[in-house]
Amino acid sequence: DTGVSQDPRHKITKRGQNVTFRCDPISEHNRLYWYRQTLGQGPEFLTYFQNEAQLEKSRLLSDRFSAERPKGSFSTLEIQRTEQGDSAMYLCASSSKTSGYNEQFFGPGTRLTVL
């Protein structure tokens, strides 16, 4: 159990560019979550996967955002045509039936800065 990992840890981009983040959950965790944390706020739910199926999306997830989990293991979060308002920490978490689905384990996050 190596924990949830995220890559990159930091990303600086110019407005209008596309960015992609990766999350590797704890192995055999079949549930994977994405959250966004802006300055001075708690994390906010973006979307959730059970295995490869994306089962729930927040209204925060605009059309410019897309998430995938093609083989039910790692996940990617892509933001197209980034805007300054997208600057935030993007957190990934995973959970399993064994650990109790309601207990989520978080990665270190990817901090995005849009100039």
Place this chain on the structure above:
Amino acid sequence: AQSVTQLDSQVPVFEEAPVELRCNYSSSVSVYLFWYVQYPNQGLQLLLKYLSGSTLVESINGFEAEFNKSQTSFHLRKPSVHISDTAEYFCAVSPLYSGAGSYQLTFGKGTKLSVIP
């Protein structure tokens, strides 16, 4: 839907003094309750959780929280803080039952605890 209110955005406290970080929640359904801690430039770590049973839950590093259903509160306490407790603390809830099965967490805005030597 759920919401979480953390009444204090910043709490300074002297080393070895007691501390209480307040958390109130609102929910139309029964919830599980959590406290997470975030150290600078790190992700969230689960500090403690209330799922059922005894309303007083404890962590391994001396924190405790008590679930009060009538007051819809889950305040976090420690009788004597250390410098290493300096961090941001987040209270969170998730529903006992979720139609979509996500059990997504709803967080408060966080409380920054600063321990003063």
